[in-house]
Amino acid sequence: MAIISDNGDTKFTTKRNPMVKPETIEYDNTFENSIRPKDFDSYIGQSALKETLKITLEAAKLREKPLDHMLFYGPPGLGKTTIAGVIAAQMGVEIKITSAPALERPRDIIGILMSLKGGEILFIDEIHRLNKVAEEILYPAMEDFTLDMTTGKSQTAKTLRVPLPKFTLIGATTKAGELSSPLRDRFGMIHRLEFYTIEELSQVVERTAKILEINITREGAIAIARRSRGTPRIANRLVKRVADFAIVKYEGIIDEFVANESLDILKIDEFGLEPTDRALLNLIIEKYDGGPVGVETIAAALSEDVRTIEDVCEPYLLQAGLLQRTPRGRKVSPEGYRHLGIKSPSEQTRLF
Numbered sequence: 001m002a003i004i005s006d007n008g009d010t011k012f013t014t015k016r017n018p019m020v021k022p023e024t025i026e027y028d029n030t031f032e033n034s035i036r037p038k039d040f041d042s043y044i045g046q047s048a049l050k051e052t053l054k055i056t057l058e059a060a061k062l063r064e065k066p067l068d069h070m071l072f073y074g075p076p077g078l079g080k081t082t083i084a085g086v087i088a089a090q091m092g093v094e095i096k097i098t099s100a101p102a103l104e105r106p107r108d109i110i111g112i113l114m115s116l117k118g119g120e121i122l123f124i125d126e127i128h129r130l131n132k133v134a135e136e137i138l139y140p141a142m143e144d145f146t147l148d149m150t151t152g153k154s155q156t157a158k159t160l161r162v163p164l165p166k167f168t169l170i171g172a173t174t175k176a177g178e179l180s181s182p183l184r185d186r187f188g189m190i191h192r193l194e195f196y197t198i199e200e201l202s203q204v205v206e207r208t209a210k211i212l213e214i215n216i217t218r219e220g221a222i223a224i225a226r227r228s229r230g231t232p233r234i235a236n237r238l239v240k241r242v243a244d245f246a247i248v249k250y251e252g253i254i255d256e257f258v259a260n261e262s263l264d265i266l267k268i269d270e271f272g273l274e275p276t277d278r279a280l281l282n283l284i285i286e287k288y289d290g291g292p293v294g295v296e297t298i299a300a301a302l303s304e305d306v307r308t309i310e311d312v313c314e315p316y317l318l319q320a321g322l323l324q325r326t327p328r329g330r331k332v333s334p335e336g337y338r339h340l341g342i343k344s345p346s347e348q349t350r351l352f
């Protein structure tokens, strides 16, 4: 459906947010939580994972056993927390959500383990950041459902074994490679979450638009999906932002034109790249002849921290084939050059 608009004179005073990134923008918890699917039917994508989980959950119910501990890994925003919530809802159990940086002191992890009830799910995000002491406490808890606590000092020290209710740990990480092998080995199921296809993302977009009570055409949903970097969290944020434009400027309907126009204004390009992503590629091309260059150098030049570059910017740039990781650092691919409209060294005519 075509909506004719008077977009010639754009008068947006809306605060622009150049960083519609999974982990770096202010977290709109209420919104994100309110649209989280609660069952497998409304959870779009990750079909291989869903099929395995349905069987696993059914088997656990039939055997009246707790679920195996599970580890989900993959780039941020692909639905690791969401799938854990779906699992809890399907099993009819409570889920306690925490993240490794919040479990700094032994008493943090002991406290949360002791608060669990039988069958409950403990979700630990960023589990690769768990410290050694917390890991050591977790091993017997995961394996034998016991808490080994030491009381007293050196020679008089005693170990106390406290039984724990049978619980399921769901760990999530963007960096499975950084998990220690003893911890990794204690998970009965390890699954990588994949980037979403445009079709899957457009379904996510349509579902969210419906929850937001905003009209959207199929083409509008696809246009938003195309710029969502394979990530539902980004798709959802973009729907919300485009919906604001639609309500204020375009009679409350998101079609292809409205979606593209709004995303252009938000400086999100056809690949879903944002100013920081383009700045990263540009930097490597202009200052380092296209690379290779170390991630620390890139981070310092962009005034970003290494973790943001590695965990937030890079996964999609690598997956989209715009950036390459080599042993000597990051390199912009010929695709990356093409995307920025710059001739790659191999395309440049040799003059000498």
Ligand code: ADE
Pocket: 035, 036, 037, 042, 043, 044, 045, 078, 079, 082, 204, 207, 232, 233, 236
């Ligand atoms: N919102 C975020 N992730 C989703 C998914 N996988 N399915 C539906 N809605 C979502």
